[in-house]
Amino acid sequence: METTVLKESFIEKSNKKLGAKPEDARISLTYLSLAFILLLVGGTLGLIQGLNRAGLFELPAWLNYYQVLTAHGILLVVAFTTLFMTGYFYAGVSHTLGGLTSKARKFAWSALASLLVGTVMIMTTVVMGDASVMYTFYPPMQASPWFYIGLVFLALGIWLAGTGVFLNAASWKKANRGQKLPLFSFFAVGGYLLLILGSLGITAEVLMLIPWAFGWTETVNVMLSRTLFWAFGHTAVNVWYLVAVSAWYVAIPKIIGGKTFSDVLARVVVILSVILNVPGGFHHQIIDPAITQGVKFMHVFMSLSIALPSLLTAFAMFAIFERAGRKKGATGLLGWFKKLPWKDVRFLAPMIAMITFIPAGAGGIAQTNNQLNQTVHNSLWVVGHFHLTVGVTVALTFFGITYWLIPYLSKRVMTARLNKLGLIQTWLWAIGMLFMSGSMHWVGLLGSPRRTSFSTYGDNATALSWDPYLMFLGIGGTLLFIGVVLMVYIAFHLMFRAPKGHTEFPVAEEEKDAAPTPKWTERWGLWIVLAIAVISMGYVIPIVDMIVNAPPGSPGFRTW
Amino acid sequence: MKMHRSEEIWLIISVTVLVLSMVVTGYQTFALGMGPPSNTETIDPQKVDETAPFDEPGVYKVGDNEYEVVMTLQIFSFTPGDIEIPAGAEVTFTMTSKDVVHGFQIAGTNVNAMVMPGHIQKITQTFDEPGEYLILCNEYCGAGHQAMATTITVK
Numbered sequence: 136m137e138t139t140v141l142k143e144s145f146i147e148k149s150n151k152k153l154g155a156k157p158e159d160a161r162i163s164l165t166y167l168s169l170a171f172i173l174l175l176v177g178g179t180l181g182l183i184q185g186l187n188r189a190g191l192f193e194l195p196a197w198l199n200y201y202q203v204l205t206a207h208g209i210l211l212v213v214a215f216t217t218l219f220m221t222g223y224f225y226a227g228v229s230h231t232l233g234g235l236t237s238k239a240r241k242f243a244w245s246a247l248a249s250l251l252v253g254t255v256m257i258m259t260t261v262v263m264g265d266a267s268v269m270y271t272f273y274p275p276m277q278a279s280p281w282f283y284i285g286l287v288f289l290a291l292g293i294w295l296a297g298t299g300v301f302l303n304a305a306s307w308k309k310a311n312r313g314q315k316l317p318l319f320s321f322f323a324v325g326g327y328l329l330l331i332l333g334s335l336g337i338t339a340e341v342l343m344l345i346p347w348a349f350g351w352t353e354t355v356n357v358m359l360s361r362t363l364f365w366a367f368g369h370t371a372v373n374v375w376y377l378v379a380v381s382a383w384y385v386a387i388p389k390i391i392g393g394k395t396f397s398d399v400l401a402r403v404v405v406i407l408s409v410i411l412n413v414p415g416g417f418h419h420q421i422i423d424p425a426i427t428q429g430v431k432f433m434h435v436f437m438s439l440s441i442a443l444p445s446l447l448t449a450f451a452m453f454a455i456f457e458r459a460g461r462k463k464g465a466t467g468l469l470g471w472f473k474k475l476p477w478k479d480v481r482f483l484a485p486m487i488a489m490i491t492f493i494p495a496g497a498g499g500i501a502q503t504n505n506q507l508n509q510t511v512h513n514s515l516w517v518v519g520h521f522h523l524t525v526g527v528t529v530a531l532t533f534f535g536i537t538y539w540l541i542p543y544l545s546k547r548v549m550t551a552r553l554n555k556l557g558l559i560q561t562w563l564w565a566i567g568m569l570f571m572s573g574s575m576h577w578v579g580l581l582g583s584p585r586r587t588s589f590s591t592y593g594d595n596a597t598a599l600s601w602d603p604y605l606m607f608l609g610i611g612g613t614l615l616f617i618g619v620v621l622m623v624y625i626a627f628h629l630m631f632r633a634p635k636g637h638t639e640f641p642v643a644e645e646e647k648d649a650a651p652t653p654k655w656t657e658r659w660g661l662w663i664v665l666a667i668a669v670i671s672m673g674y675v676i677p678i679v680d681m682i683v684n685a686p687p688g689s690p691g692f693r694t695w
Numbered sequence: 696m697k698m699h700r701s702e703e704i705w706l707i708i709s710v711t712v713l714v715l716s717m718v719v720t721g722y723q724t725f726a727l728g729m730g731p732p733s734n735t736e737t738i739d740p741q742k743v744d745e746t747a748p749f750d751e752p753g754v755y756k757v758g759d760n761e762y763e764v765v766m767t768l769q770i771f772s773f774t775p776g777d778i779e780i781p782a783g784a785e786v787t788f789t790m791t792s793k794d795v796v797h798g799f800q801i802a803g804t805n806v807n808a809m810v811m812p813g814h815i816q817k818i819t820q821t822f823d824e825p826g827e828y829l830i831l832c833n834e835y836c837g838a839g840h841q842a843m844a845t846t847i848t849v850k
Contacts (some may be wrong), residue, residue, distance in 0.1 A: 201835065269835055273796045275740075275812060276837070314715070357740075357796065357811050421731050422807055424814040428730040433719055440711045446709040450702050502719040505731045511806050512719025512796050514832040582802030583834035590841035597802050597829040686737030686813035692794050694770050 142233045154637060159229040160544040164241045164630065166222030168539060169251075170215050170522065171626045177210035178619030183271035185571065189605045190589045200588035201267040201695055206258065207269035212525060213289065214254050216375045219533050223295045223378065224323040226540060227385075228300055230640045231317035235299075244301025248290045253288030256281050267695040269586065271364060272344075277691025280348035283341045288684020290334045290341075297327030315652050318401055319642060322381035324659070325405035325610045331411055332666055333370025336363040340610060347691060354688025358425050359374040359681045365416030366674070372525055373412050373441065378402065379532035380448055384486060387452075387538070388643035390481050393459030395643045396451040402656040403449075407444040410666045414673025421508040425684075430677050431505055436678055438503040439672050445496055453490055480557030482536030483643075487565050488528045495523035498576070513586075515608075518581025519572040527568050528614075532563065534622055539638055541629040548636035554626060564618040571611025732818040733810040740812035741766060743793045754778055762786045768810050769793040770837050773830060774847035780822060784849070787819045798834035801847065809834065822849040 155163075157549045180203045187200055194200055214667055225243055229235045235243070247446040261280070300323050316324070342364035346352045384401040388394055388432035395401070419432040420426060437685035447661055460471020476482045498520045511517060542549050549557075579585070583601045592598040698706075722731035744748045748765045752774045755763045761783045762784050767791065780786055790799055792812045800807045801820070808818045822828075832843035 183712040201836065201838065224753055259831070267838075273834075276795050339743070360795075420809075423809045424734050425737070426733055428724055428737065431731060431733060432721055432724060435717055439717065443710075444789045446706065450705050454699075500716065504716050506723055506729055506805075509731050510805050512807050513800070533754075545849060582800065582829070582831075584800065584831055585797070586835040586840070587833075587840045590844075592829060592831060592842075592844040595844070595846070596827075603796050610698060661834060684735070684737065687739040687741065689740050689812045692770075692796055692837075 141604050152187070154546050155226065155229060155544050155640075156234050156383045159235045160241060160546075161226070162235070162240060163222040163226040163229075164541070164544050166243075167490060167537070167544075167626070168220060168630065169247075170218035170328055170543065171623050173210050173215045173218065173254075174619060175623045176479070177207050177215060178616055180204075180207040181209070181619075182612055182616035185609050185615075187589055189612075190602060191606075191609050194588075199264070199267060199695065201586075202261060202264060204586060206261050207270050207597065209261070211496040212249070212256075212270055213371065214278070214372075216378075216529065216533075217250060217289070217293060219297075220248075220326065220378045221377065223533075223536055223540060224300060224326065224546070225296075225381075226305055226544060227319040227381075227640070228323050231319045231642065232303060234409055236303050236306050239303035240623075240627065242295050247294075249288050249295055250292035253285045255292075256285030256288065260285065264695070265689040270465065271361075271365070271368060274344060274347070274360045275359055275689035275692050278350055279692055280345055283344045286341050287338070289536075290338050292328075293330055293334055299329050300324060300327050305512055305515060311321045312582055315654075316644075317343075317656060318395070318398060319381065319385045321402055321657075322385065324376070324449065325409050326377050326381070328659070328663070328666075329370060329377065329412055330374045330657075331408045332409070332663075333367045333374065334414075336366030336416075337368075338691075347519050353670075354657060354690055356462025356685050357645075357689050358423070359678065361423075362417075362420065362618035362674075362678060362681060365419045366413055366670075367416070370413050371410065372521065372529075373415065375525060375529040377405070377408050378387050379485075379488065379529045382447065382532055382536050383452060383489065383491060385643060386539070387485055388455050389641035390479065390539075391456070391459045391476055392463065393455050393643070394646045395649070396455045396458075398645050398649060399656065400447060400451055400654045402448050402524060404444040406656065406662050407447075408441075409662055410669055411437075411440045413441070413666065413670045417673060417677075418508065421505050422512050423428070424618065425681065426677055434673065435505060437505055437669075439500065442496065442500055445492070453564065460600075465578035478554075478558065480554050480561060481538045483558060484538070485532045487561060488531035488535065490570075491527040491531070491565075495520065495528055499524065510558055511579055513584060514579035515583045515585050518585045519575030519579060522568060522572045526572070528563070531564060534560070534564075537622075537626050538630070539641060541626060542633060542636075543639035543640050545630050545633075546635060546637065546639050547633040550633060553628065553633065556621065560621040560625065563614055563621065567611045567614030567618055569611070570607050571615060573605040574607035574611065578608075596648040704794055707759070713747045717720045717757055730817055734815055734817040736815040738790070738791055738815055739772070740794075744793055748789065749791060754780070755762075757787075764777060764788045765791050766790045766799075767801065768797040770795065771832070771839035771843035773799075773832075773843070773845045778845070778847040780832075780847065781850055782825045783821070783848050785819060791819075792814050795836050796834050797836050797843070798831050800833040801832055802829040802831065804828065822847070825849045 203378045260279040266282040267280045268276050347355045413438040418438045460474035461473045465471040465474045732802045752765045757763045790809045792809045797810045828847045830845045
């Protein structure tokens with residue numbers, strides 16, 4: 136026991152002295168710089184859409200709204216997030232496991248190559264106008280085959296990045312027999328595992344679409360493709376959310392001067408997320424034909440079960456805040472609230488991210504229930520919803536991480552001026568999103584559709600009544616664009632300009648009297664089996680039905 | 696794993712809310728017939744024009760103030776368009792797509808259904824309030840998606 140304590144404090148001390156290993160830091164910094172460059176591109180495209188949708192800006196003839204929207208979606212929902220996740224997880228794995236193994240480093244670099252090849256292929260086809268098919272690319276809309284091949288490279292990149300982390304964790308376990316994997320690395324293993332499980336469906340789909348897009352097969356099964364897509368489409372965003380949650384459990388308690396609430400609870404949240412998540416995608420198909428109401432009802436349960444880990448997290452977070460506040464002398468029921476470091480952007484950004492998840496999560500629960508879903512499906516409400524979940528809860532937590540992760544890697548420190556700029560950025564983001572997402576939710580409830588360029592539908596009175604709300608959408612979008620520019624400036628300033636110095640990688644410690652973490656939490660084989668069982672429960676019946684009772688397939692269409 | 700008392704209470708309340716929402720959804724679906732559109736009939740997507748009933752799209756009276764609208768969706772229009780029905784009519788829309796995936800939504804009502812090639816979708820609505828309702832496509836279907844709309848007038 137004593138030797139392990141000694142060993143841990145030795146690693147900690149050497150980490151403190153030396154900071155990140157240069158060859159590990161280079162990996163994460165490369166990933167993070169690319170992530171922020173893509174954020175700038177994707178954010179600019181977002182501004183163009185917001186202004187168009189508000190009726191303020193007519194796109195030039197050479198630029199199509201749907202082309203812009205396809206690029207915006209893929210860049211921000213898939214590329215930015217995957218790059219950030221990998222940069223952040225590799226940095227944390229390196230920090231908590233005492234450096235990356237050389238094998239893991241090789242995996243990280245080859246993953247990057249694959250992700251870049253994929254992104255470039257996809258973006259080239261989109262820019263050339265050969266793939267205005269949106270993030271969901273529902274067949275029988277048919278993009279250039281190279282668009283789908285680009286997606287294969289993205290999936291390959293995800294698997295490579297995940298494998299590197301798995302191998303690194305395994306080699307650490309071998310060298311540290313009997314010790315539990317540090318919580319951060321536990322999150323990294325769980326996050327990649329879930330992303331890989333989620334990517335199986337989309338990989339199968341894309342492998343069916345490639346021969347069809349080349350013209351080697353005549354037709355495609357429309358329902359099957361769409362179902363396989365959503366096994367990924369929704370799981371992916373839940374992985375980004377899990378990445379954000381990792382920072383809430385691991386870093387935030389340390390930043391606010393508190394301790395981990397419960398190591399076991401955090402691990403249970405990861406395990407439940409891995410097991411329960413994949414069938415959740417089905418709630419995107421609640422008003423589809425060819426799926427019976429019985430199956431749809433079963434999926435209400437499957438989707439709602441995903442809320443459980445989030446509800447556990449909500450409790451844990453407030454418990455951490457309250458304990459930290461009371462330790463600083465807070466009294467009364469809510470006195471701890473004032474003791475929180477509101478002027479510290481490393482806290483403020485993820486805190487607003489968490490608070491946002493309260494309405495965002497509630498909206499998600501509402502949308503999962505069949506009849507409520509029907510009233511908002513494919514309306515701007517849904518766009519408002521995922522701009523809260525991904526656009527605030529995930530993105531703002533990622534920004535909050537950036538303020539300490541980049542200086543830790545670049546061996547610099549954040550100045551008070553930069554902290555202030557960060558506070559401005561955070562509030563701009565929150566207010567911009569309040570306008571944009573708020574008006575999207577409201578106008579969506581009135582019936583305004585998503586993924587539609589500005590249209591009055593021939594001066595239809597109902598459609599015209601939506602315009603004032605869409606104006607707020609444009610205002611919010613503009614504030615958010617300023618937020619993106621500020622954030623990208625801050626990220627690169629921290630990378631190249633901030634004063635040299637030492638920044639800590641915040642990892643919260645457990646309470647002194649914390650119960651030991653049981654060994655069963657690391658039975659990954661069992662979690663994979665359970666996840667596959669849940670995926671089978673959700674998908675075997677509908678997918679068999681979609682294949683056996685399939686109508687004649689659809690030929691491809693290019694309708695843009 | 697030992698849980699804090701207040702955490703147990705929190706989880707019990709949370710799970711109760713989730714279960715209640717499922718009970719309400721299930722009751723509405725299976726007892727009140729309010730479930731989401733889930734028709735399972737199929738059709739050859741390349742032979743829509745030759746297959747009944749879509750060889751003759753239109754508005755058909757099928758009962759006492761009951762109507763069936765047989766409709767095809769294609770880029771970027773609804774056939775038939777500009778529908779007229781009397782107030783209080785119960786209308787069943789029977790739809791399929793001749794090309795890509797479309798969405799069928801009537802603004803201001805709960806009518807909302809995905810319409811896919813190869814599949815026949817059905818949704819029923821009773822129109823009590825007279826007025827002109829906007830029908831629009833709410834699934835991106837191509838360059839003219841924002842123009843894909845028509846109306847249903849309740850007299």
